[in-house]
Amino acid sequence: MRIPRHFAPVVLLGVLALAGCEGGTETDDSAPATPPTATPTASATPTASPTATATATPDPVMPALHGRTYEQARAELTRQDISAARLTATAQHKDVTLPGDHDGWYICDAGPGRGTRLAADATVTVRLAKDFSDCTTSFHGYLHQKNDPAYVPPTTAAPKPKPKPTATRAPAPAPTKAPTKPAGGSMTTCSDGKQGYACTSNGHPVVDGQFCPKADRGRTLMATNRTMVTCSYDPSITPYRWQ
Structure with a gap:
């Protein structure tokens, strides 16, 4: 279709206007891009290391000392x-x-x-x-x-005077000596008030199997069970015993 020459400028303006509407708004690629904002991260809180607890040393125990030097x-x-x-x-x-x-x-x-x-x-x-x-x-x-302040020594009775022989009476015959009994064979009372058949040098009854004083070592006496025992040393039993 032929367009008259005097309508040409008007047609050109209309075409340009239509072109502008169809293209829309253009973005300027030359503008610098906005950098993304960094999100601050929470700093880690340092964890305190556990403190080592010192273990208390238990008190020592009292040992058995009886009988030792x-x-x-x-x-x-x-x-x-x-x-x-x-x-x-x-x-x-x-x-x-x-x-x-x-x-x-x-x-x-x-x-x-x-x-x-x-x-x-x-x-x-x-x-x-x-x-x-x-x-x-x-x-x-x-x-x-x-x-011992409380100890009272036993009193000894005075011996009775012997009767004087008269001229008309013959002198009494000498008493015969009684046979000697084994050591500790007769009942006796020791100084500590206990009855036994013999007394140790410390004044105690002689008991079979008990310790004996140093002064009685080697002595043989009758114990309360009517057996003859000697104050002797046994390597398996310390110290000396009546045995």
Whole structure:
């Protein structure tokens, strides 16, 4: 179709307007892109490491010291990490003085008791005797009865005067000597008030199997069970016993 020349500019403007509507709005690719905003992350809170708890060392236990010498007791305490400086000693009897060198003396009693926990400030007290057999001898706390203030010696009755023979009477025949009985064969009363068939040098009845004093070692006497026993040493039994 031929368009008259005088309508050409109008047609051109209409075509351009239509082209603008169809293209829409263009985006400028030359503009710099907006960088994405970084989201702040929460910082990790450091976790405290657990503190190691120190384990308390238990208190040592009191060992068995009865029957041992003072030197053996000191070595046993040292072996169980108990300071020997905590050990104190005293005599078992009131009438005995503990010498400076008492390592060979025997322990009759010890405190606190066996198995007791020993605190840091606790002390160990032992009571000593020179002979272990003396541990069982006590006269109100005294080793020798004569040293006991409560002891009263028995009174000895004065002998009766012998009658004078008269001229008319013949002198009485000399009494025949009774046969000697075995040692301890007759009933007797020991100084401690107990009845037995013989008395030890400490004044106790002789009992078969019991400890015997040092002064009686080698003596043979009749025990309360009517058997003859000797104060002798047996390597399996310490110290000396009536056997």
